[in-house]
Amino acid sequence: MKALIECIQAHRRFEIITHAWPDEDAVGSSTALALGLARLGKTVRVVYPTAAPEMLILGAPPKAESAHTPEISLLVDVSDQGMLKEVRPAGMVAIIDHHRTVTDYGDIRWVEPGRSSASEMVFELLTAMDAAIDEEIAANLYMGIFGDTGGFTHANTSLRVFEIAGNLVRHGADPHAIAGRLKRNKPLRWYRILCLALDRLIIQDGVYASYLTTHDFDILGATTQDASGIVEELASLAGAELSILARDGDGATVRCSMRSRHSPAARLTAEAFGGGGHDRAAGFTVPGRAAQLIQKIVEEGKRWVKTA
Ligand SMILES: [Mn+2]
Known part of the structure; x- marks a missing residue:
């Protein structure tokens, strides 16, 4: 994580790319990271290889300056180029992922298969960078953790998951509203x-x-x-x-x-x-x-x- 933090601190223009067919964790971690970086004064755009489901968009993403050329492409919840469809990272590639992978793709890699979700990792990253976790960031990260733990039921539901989730609730995430949106909202x-x-x-x-x-x-x-x-x-x-x-x-x-x-x-x-x-x-x-x-x-x- 140290190399990643140094890289983020040393640059200004970012794009965040997640995997195709983005799920709760992909959308939540990407959005939260984008909001966090924007609040640290960075320019950020979020790229979805295939559209994010409406249901997972909790609020407007930070205003993207589409013309900007990113220096750094942050790949979140993905480290497999095959999951990027036609998207090609425009900058130096830094990876934040919790999937077990066999490739060494990326210039900077922070990959921890022991983590419940990319959202858990983004929470730790933003915290380590002293980025304020506001209500919008908290809600997105909570959604990602909820999604990837199957609503706190999968084997990856660790004590750390509950501690982070508790922290996110303290910062304004609404567990009932988010669970309702994800679980009681099926067409x-x-x-x-x-x-x-x-x-x-x-x-x-x-x-x-x-x-x-x-x-x-x-x-x-x-x-x-x-x-x-x-x-x-x-x-x-x-x-x-x-x-x-x-x-x-x-x-x-x-x-x-x-x-x-x-x-x-x-x-x-x-x-x-x-x-x-x-x-x-x-x-x-x-x-x-x-x-x-x-x-x-x-x-x-x-x-x-x-x-x-
Ligand atoms: Mn994930």
């Missing part, structure tokens, strides 16, 4: 997607898997992004050691999300397809169609559930 089509996924559930040796096709999304008037969170529902079924949701994405690709209950089966299965993430929450994107690939993914998953 009806989300449940229709869930029904489809459950109808097709494949259960084999503790692997609970399903898939969604472009055709499904067309019929429901939904997009692949609308299936966010479905894999968590599969993972909540009793007996699901490894849950898998494969869905058709843009341009003849398949996005696959996985959760494992007791073992690193999610990460090991994702790695077999060139992806990664955390031990119990991981994913990958490959060319193809979900319906054709699902059984192959299940077979791979069964291997890791058995050996774990």
